Amino acid sequence: MSSIKKRNLGLTIGGGLLIFTVATYLYTKFYNQQPSKSSSSSTIKSKYSTKSISIVITDSILSSSLPLIEILTQLQDITFILTPNITITDLDQSLNSSSSSLTQFKHKIIEFENYQSLWSILKHLNNDLIFIVIDDLPEIIPIEFKNFIRGEILELEQNSDEINETILSHLII
Numbered sequence: 001m002s003s004i005k006k007r008n009l010g011l012t013i014g015g016g017l018l019i020f021t022v023a024t025y026l027y028t029k030f031y032n033q034q035p036s037k038s039s040s041s042s043t044i045k046s047k048y049s050t051k052s053i054s055i056v057i058t059d060s061i062l063s064s065s066l067p068l069i070e071i072l073t074q075l076q077d078i079t080f081i082l083t084p085n086i087t088i089t090d091l092d093q094s095l096n097s098s099s100s101s102l103t104q105f106k107h108k109i110i111e112f113e114n115y116q117s118l119w120s121i122l123k124h125l126n127n128d129l130i131f132i133v134i135d136d137l138p139e140i141i142p143i144e145f146k147n148f149i150r151g152e153i154l155e156l157e158q159n160s161d162e163i164n165e166t167i168l169s170h171l172i173i
Contacts, residue, residue, distance in 0.1 A: 051128035052077040058136035062094040064160040
């Protein structure tokens with residue numbers, strides 16, 4: 001190979017490396033300085049827990065002033081488990097909302113006809129956190145139920161203030 005061809009090959013390779021280096025530098029500088037659109041929405045949502053959570057909706061929870069619609073809206077991995085004596089209509093009435101507002105959250109609300117089904121689904125959901133007002137339930141929690149839950153079960157009293165304080169302290173980071 002002649003010296004001119006070697007020199008041209010060297011210049012071509014050197015020029016290519018220079019262009020690649022400059023392009024990489026500009027790319028990283030541009031994307032590190034651009035505020036992303038998702039960062040503002042993640043800042044808003046970052047105050048809420050990212051745990052998987054179930055709230056067993058009982059009469060005490062319905063009568064508390066817990067912001068259930070906000071919880072459904074803001075938390076990605078939340079499930080409302082309605083006890084057999086609570087219906088979607090009861091939930092609507094307690095929230096003073098129309099059924100259409102709860103329609104968008106249908107995938108986050110589960111109704112049951114009996115407690116055996118309720119315990120079964122809670123086992124299979126395998127949440128990080130489960131809130132239950134024990135005194136509102138006609139049945140005690142089955143002994144084997146706690147063996148299947150990987151997360152924490154928070155047994156609440158029938159006190160609206162305690163319900164609000166406990167649930168909100170775990171949901172808001």
